[in-house]
Amino acid sequence: MKAVILAGGKGIDLFPLTQTRPKPMITLLGKPILEYLIKELKEVGLTDILIVTGYKGEQIRNYFGKGKDFGVCIHYADQGDKEGIVAAILAAEEYINDDSRFLLLFSDIVSEKGLIQRTLNAYENTQSDMTMTLTLQGDTGNFGIVEIDSMGMVKKAGIKTAELSSRSKYVDAGCFIIKTDIFEEIRNGASLGQAINNRIEKGDKVAAAIWEKEWIDIGKPWNIIEANKLLLSKVKETRIASDVIIGANVELKNSVIIESGTEISSGAVLNGPLYIGPNSYIGNNTLVRDHCSIGEGTIVGFGSEIKNSVLFEGAKIFGLCYVGDSVIGKNTILSSGVITVNTETPRKEIEMDVGGKALSTGLTKLGAIIGDNCEIGVNCLICPGRKIASGSVVSSGTSVKTDIKN
């Protein structure tokens, strides 16, 4: 069976991080999230993969190439300027050719291992025509709600929120086995959910593969921090490359991964689980704790604290900074004394402006989301849940109280 990964979306809600990269190239623990999916596809034996690209697709093509380095065979299709899942699925039609079914995967999901295997199992076990992987989601937000019957078969897919008071809390987890009949439904103007419903009406059996473990859809900026935590929580070993330089009085707790060429200066406390990429420098008396992923070539200066945060490659956090529950973009510089405030005082749920709307994040701790190539001046203070556009320069001593958009 061939696998189709939809990776062409713009991911506008992930501003500012998607200003400079497509969503699937968001890098956690040194790998783009798309790589985790490709690895899992390879593990279940689906090595014939089509990636449908669109927005900034060249980054994906350059990184994955023909898939040789990843043990799979990758083809590409382009959805061009046409946006949306429907356009992406149609772009895959030619590649599927005369196969009767294929595995469809969204590229912005991060989950515990085994999701794709579960889908294949359910498909074969139930001998169904199609299969959708479902997971429970508390806040169903923009997800397509799916109703199932007592035997675990799909009754109706793609239900919008608030249709029923007693609505299902199962949402599709972005992994499907699809019959190619769906192309015709979609060409006739149906959305993916409608197309599946049409096929159900025509007598197709659609099985639900229920995923009870952790699953995150990277739809909003704070999901990156959650996904990072999920991936790190599964790291059960400490692995330090042989050429890593570790100074005196460095304290390591729990699982810590440190890649080649990195230096940890004396007095640093590394409280795992955490990941530090190659060729980085962690300065004297720093504290790195609680699920941090630090990209390649990053600098953390003297006395800084990094907590539950994602630092993309080449980020430079100079002395005496505090970075908590935040995402720092590629090559961004935080000058000395920058503080990302990560709680409201008095404590309350933090809101974030997403696409002009203030959304409740459900979190009481959330710091800043800073794009690539920014320069934040000395002693800046960034309020909780604020975002700074890529390439911004913030002068010293500023209190960032509203988002900085280009």
Added chain:
Amino acid sequence: MCGIVGIVQQQETKIGKTIIEALTKLEYRGYDSVGIASILDNKVLITKDQGKISEVTERIDINKIKGKIAIGHTRWATHGPPTKENAHPHIDCSGEISVIHNGIIENFRALKEELLNQGHSFQSETDTEIIPHMIEQLVKKEGVSLKEAIIQVVRRIEGTFAICVVSSIEPDKIFCAKRDSPLVIGINSDRMFCASDIPAFLDKTRKVVLLHDDEFVTLSSKGYEIIDFNTMEKIQRKPHIVSWKPEMAQKAGFPHFMLKEIHEQPNSLADYIRIKQPSLTRIAEKIYKAEKIFLLAAGTAHYSTLTGEHLIRRYAKKSCSSIIASEYDSITSLIDEDTVILPVSQSGETMDTIMAIKSAKELGASILSAVNVIGSTITRHSEEVLYLYAGPEIGVAATKTYTAQTIAMWDIGLELGKLSGELNNSEYSAARKLFQEIPTVVKQTIVRNESRANHIASWFAKKNSSFYLGRGLNLQTANEGALKMKEIAYIHSESYPAGESKHGPIALVEEDYPVVFVVPKDQTNKKMISNIMEMKARGATAIVVMEEGDRDVEDLAKWKLEIPKGYSEMLSTIPFIIPLQHLAYYTAVRKGCSVDTPKNLSKTLTVL
């Protein structure tokens, strides 16, 4: 549900052993009787008996059966009790055509009538037995070929079926057909399999052909031929290789049997309601006439009998006690001819309960039981049986059988209310209306609370101790909820009558200590509220199972699990347990516990 399997091969081996191994993998589909048909020296040999596979193979040496071809069946009785006669395979009058079947033939009475008129004689009460006789009629009387005869038969029968036929007429072939019931083919270099489910032969081959409805297959040791039995067109279908781990297969898309069984409850309850059992009124009458009533059960079933105890006291106005089966000795001195013993059991094989009812029977008591497994030991010792119709339950932690037992208790309770006049006509019919709607309410409860339970579980999983509090009828819900939590999530959880909690348990409460309150909107509501406040004052974190829209309770809770309106009094013990099943399940998943097979526990305790 039944499990079927067939093997045809080039070499003569101990084929009985292979059939038994395959059937063992299908035991989840049913396990009340087993049978095999094989052909040796051009004669069809039938070996079958009632009982689980392991029991039957102890009595009969099926493993030694030799041959190149055989079919086997493991049964879950729905029509006709599990007896040797009713066990499959069934055979025609001449003893040449044997058939195994999974499904239900709806028009079998008319067809059986026709066959009786034609002079066929029947050995069993099953619907399946008409098939070999119909085939025989066509082959022997009308000179049709065996294959053609089977095709004509499957076109005539209505209902669901997966059938396999072996006959000494063509001793090297298995003929199969299916509609709605599952059937798959497995392919080896020198032998072919067919079975209800892939795990049956997964240790032998991974090459599988899936069959669709209305397809007919001829299997020989060299290959397979598929045709559409309506159009007679040949169908080309290549095998594919399955890649999954065998233990996954039987659960469809669910990760665990327990979750599947929680979701099945609207169906199992609907089945119970749909099948009207004449024994119900007789049981109610006998309880109403009795002087002393004891309910007898172990484990989860004990909590369902506490609902029964409450209802018998309320509606029959009789002194009644629910006794844990292993504590039966404490009541032996009370048992006489005027005593009714009502054992409740999923398996009908719980050793403690069997020993107790045997002794009570000797002392003259009437035994009236509520049991899931048809024909099990307890039912054979009972004057009357109310069946639970919950189907096979695989997860060790009882879910759908608990709600089935509980609905049976309510069923008996309502009948008693009618008999005694405690429920007048309009009250009785109102209660019966609620009763009919239980499957819908359970469905809504599942949908509404599953993701909340999942959310609460991520917090609960970090705890190592908890309390479950309730009052009145729903003390039982608290008991059962706590049992689920300790059974599968290994979190110490103690259930207590809420009013009693200040006499001891409250001393253990500390900051952020989990306390689950079961708070229906009935006469216990106000008192429960003061219990919640009491616990909160000591730092406890309150999780409430409550009727939707009960603001007084909602405001006190950190987390709420909501039951649709109207079920706080009548039938409350059914919907109120559902969210607690989910809570235990997701907590166990978060902790990485083995949900379906918790350590140190087994499904049926056949030891004292």
